[in-house]
Amino acid sequence: MTTTLDRPAASSAAITKPRPTFRQRLNVFDVKASPYLYIAPFFILFALVGLFPLGYTFVVSLFDWHLLKGQGEFVGLQNFREVLQDRFFWNSLFNTMSIFLLSTIPQLVVAITIAAVLDQNLRARTFWRMSILLPYIVTPVAVAMIFANMFGEQYGLINNILGAVGIDPVLWMNETLPSHIAIATMVNWRWTGYNALILLAAMQAVPRDVYEAAAIDGARPLRRFFSITLPSIRPTMIFVVITATIGGLQIFTEPKLFDPRTAGGTARQFQTTVLYLWEMAFQRQNFGKAATIAWLLFIIIILFGILNWLISRRIATSGDSRNGGGPARRRRRKRSATPAVVLPAVGPQPPAPAADQPPEPPVETAGRPAGTTPRRGT
Amino acid sequence: MTAIDTRPQQARTPGARGRTFKRGMLGNGRRPGFLTYGLLCAFFLASAYPLWWSAVIGSRSNEALGLTWPPLLPGGNFWTNVGEVFDTIPFWLALGNSVLISGIITVSVVTFSTLAGYSFAKLRFKGRNGLMVAVIATMAIPTQLGVIPLFMLMRTLGWTGEIGAVVIPTLVTAFGVFFMRQYLVDVIPDELIEAARVDGASMISTFWHVALPAARPAMAILGLFTFMTAWTDFLWPLLVLDATNPTLQTALSQLQAARYVDYSIVLAGAVMATLPLLALFIVAGRQLISGIMQGAVKG
Numbered sequence: 281m282t283t284t285l286d287r288p289a290a291s292s293a294a295i296t297k298p299r300p301t302f303r304q305r306l307n308v309f310d311v312k313a314s315p316y317l318y319i320a321p322f323f324i325l326f327a328l329v330g331l332f333p334l335g336y337t338f339v340v341s342l343f344d345w346h347l348l349k350g351q352g353e354f355v356g357l358q359n360f361r362e363v364l365q366d367r368f369f370w371n372s373l374f375n376t377m378s379i380f381l382l383s384t385i386p387q388l389v390v391a392i393t394i395a396a397v398l399d400q401n402l403r404a405r406t407f408w409r410m411s412i413l414l415p416y417i418v419t420p421v422a423v424a425m426i427f428a429n430m431f432g433e434q435y436g437l438i439n440n441i442l443g444a445v446g447i448d449p450v451l452w453m454n455e456t457l458p459s460h461i462a463i464a465t466m467v468n469w470r471w472t473g474y475n476a477l478i479l480l481a482a483m484q485a486v487p488r489d490v491y492e493a494a495a496i497d498g499a500r501p502l503r504r505f506f507s508i509t510l511p512s513i514r515p516t517m518i519f520v521v522i523t524a525t526i527g528g529l530q531i532f533t534e535p536k537l538f539d540p541r542t543a544g545g546t547a548r549q550f551q552t553t554v555l556y557l558w559e560m561a562f563q564r565q566n567f568g569k570a571a572t573i574a575w576l577l578f579i580i581i582i583l584f585g586i587l588n589w590l591i592s593r594r595i596a597t598s599g600d601s602r603n604g605g606g607p608a609r610r611r612r613r614k615r616s617a618t619p620a621v622v623l624p625a626v627g628p629q630p631p632a633p634a635a636d637q638p639p640e641p642p643v644e645t646a647g648r649p650a651g652t653t654p655r656r657g658t
Numbered sequence: 659m660t661a662i663d664t665r666p667q668q669a670r671t672p673g674a675r676g677r678t679f680k681r682g683m684l685g686n687g688r689r690p691g692f693l694t695y696g697l698l699c700a701f702f703l704a705s706a707y708p709l710w711w712s713a714v715i716g717s718r719s720n721e722a723l724g725l726t727w728p729p730l731l732p733g734g735n736f737w738t739n740v741g742e743v744f745d746t747i748p749f750w751l752a753l754g755n756s757v758l759i760s761g762i763i764t765v766s767v768v769t770f771s772t773l774a775g776y777s778f779a780k781l782r783f784k785g786r787n788g789l790m791v792a793v794i795a796t797m798a799i800p801t802q803l804g805v806i807p808l809f810m811l812m813r814t815l816g817w818t819g820e821i822g823a824v825v826i827p828t829l830v831t832a833f834g835v836f837f838m839r840q841y842l843v844d845v846i847p848d849e850l851i852e853a854a855r856v857d858g859a860s861m862i863s864t865f866w867h868v869a870l871p872a873a874r875p876a877m878a879i880l881g882l883f884t885f886m887t888a889w890t891d892f893l894w895p896l897l898v899l900d901a902t903n904p905t906l907q908t909a910l911s912q913l914q915a916a917r918y919v920d921y922s923i924v925l926a927g928a929v930m931a932t933l934p935l936l937a938l939f940i941v942a943g944r945q946l947i948s949g950i951m952q953g954a955v956k957g
Binding site for chain 2 (some may be wrong): 290306307311312318319321322323326329330332333336337339340394401406408410411412413414416417418419420421422424425426427428429432435436437441470473478480481498529530532540541558561562565567568571574575578581585616624
């Protein structure tokens with residue numbers, strides 16, 4: 281800012297002189313190079329500490345590599361062959377998927393319910409929002425410690441209560457499904473409120489007059505919820521599922537600390553894939569195989585990402601057709617329900633969450649309502 | 659809670675049909691009913707009870723666990739248990755380490771994300787769109803799976819056991835860049851940047867005097883979430899740090915492994931470790947909520 285006064289002198293010099301001054305060349309260099317200089321730290325650091333290790337994982341997986349002895353012979357795809365035939369690897373994948381499903385689906389349902397309850401003209405709004413976010417500030421380690429005790433088989437809170445109402449104690453740690461439920465509960469407890477707030481933001485982006493119009497047309501609250509709210513927040517729901525997938529497939533802390541003495545239970549009944557990776561690398565000290573597991577999991581996560589993306593695209597484009605309601609709605613569609621279907625979930629706020637979503641809802645907005653409504657009406 | 663009963667009558671707007679308000683989907687101006695607050699109380703209990711229960715057990719002794727119905731109020735054993743926690747793990751060292759690690763990571767992520775986000779949002783350069791797509795694509799890449807080469811690298815450098823080893827892998831995040839870019843693209847008018855340039859400000863001074871002040875709210879939110887993510891990280895510190903120089907999370911896990919049978923001490927530790935974040939939550943809870951609602955993502 282202090283250079284303001286020098287500037288006119290420099291530019292008038294440029295008009296008279298054909299050769300750019302040193303100052304101008306400096307300025308041109310500044311303009312050209314600065315953008316790259318600003319993004320360079322990110323890309324360099326990310327390449328060094330993010331991408332390179334990931335790529336090098338593949339190299340390690342091709343070798344016989346020991347934690348202490350270091351690099352051994354080149355074995356090609358031998359590690360992959362062995363891991364793919366490894367019962368424990370498939371067991372860990374099964375456990376990961378099971379815990380993932382047990383945590384994602386109930387979580388989404390409850391989060392939507394909470395969001396719908398919060399999406400009203402509440403008293404003490406901030407208090408209720410903070411209260412559901414409270415679990416988020418408890419770290420996963422503390423969550424695992426708390427719930428490991430609550431789900432204790434002998435003196436755990438939950439078995440105590442079950443006993444008091446006459447139900448036999450559940451072997452929360454030793455049986456497969458109960459242990460998965462216990463671990464999923466930890467995940468659900470910590471993340472449900474968080475996701476509810478994301479969904480709440482999406483719900484609040486739905487213009488209120490759409491609800492008013494639907495109400496005037498006689499749509500009951502429940503119908504309004506299923507016909508207006510749910511379709512409108514769909515992109516955000518997809519976003520929540522995608523982030524839950526990336527995190528859920530790499531779950532480690534909760535199963536590790538559920539029983540800290542083992543790596544996922546005495547019979548590996550809740551050993552997740554990252555936990556198996558950890559066991560392979562630091563207990564069995566086989567870095568080659570551990571890298572193989574990491575690389576396979578990487579591929580699985582990428583595949584899941586692509587799958588998610590494809591599904592979300594399909595849902596986004598085939599959009600409202602599956603949400604068409606009964607005859608009552610169809611009759612009234614022209615006036616009330618149509619605009620609701622086509623709203624981008626988190627529109628106006630600058631940092632819209634769904635990285636790959638923003639382009640899609642507007643497409644819907646532009647093309648859908650005029651085209652589809654009459655067609656389905658007939 | 660006592661005020662609920664009076665609300666419905668008071669809130670009823672003329673001309674509207676009463677039955678549509680019961681579930682309160684309409685929002686504006688109308689007050690929701692008893693059912694809503696009942697549900698909210700249930701959510702509140704589900705959120706808070708596990709924490710409260712830990713505080714209750716953590717302030718008693720192991721016998722409290724044997725009772726069929728759990729006690730509802732804390733006992734007088736908390737400080738004894740705290741003493742046991744201090745004897746078992748280096749709590750203050752771990753706390754200091756966690757603050758230091760999360761602080762360094764936060765400063766680094768916020769600085770580099772703001773710089774790169776500004777560049778992507780407001781500057782014109784060749785390859786901008788391609789590079790931005792690369793940033794978005796990397797958000798979906800689970801870089802945590804590179805732990806094995808990273809561990810080998812840290813061992814070769816002789817950094818295992820040092821705080822630097824924990825900090826290195828998360829100095830930048832693709833999400834941070836994306837987040838700052840999304841925010842800045844709308845918030846800074848191009849005219850403002852041009853005006854600064856015409857006045858002869860260099861690129862960096864334009865960034866400093868125009869972009870940075872505008873970016874501050876987003877930087878705060880990004881910083882808050884980066885701090886949380888770094889604070890809660892467990893796997894990587896567990897791999898590179900040892901028991902003598904832990905973070906709070908790895909120290910807690912040692913406590914659980916060492917005191918596996920004495921739950922009251924384990925839970926006292928869990929409560930102690932939660933208190934700093936609880937304080938942060940009370941101070942910055944509103945920002946956290948608005949950050950999430952503006953689309954901050956879990957790390």
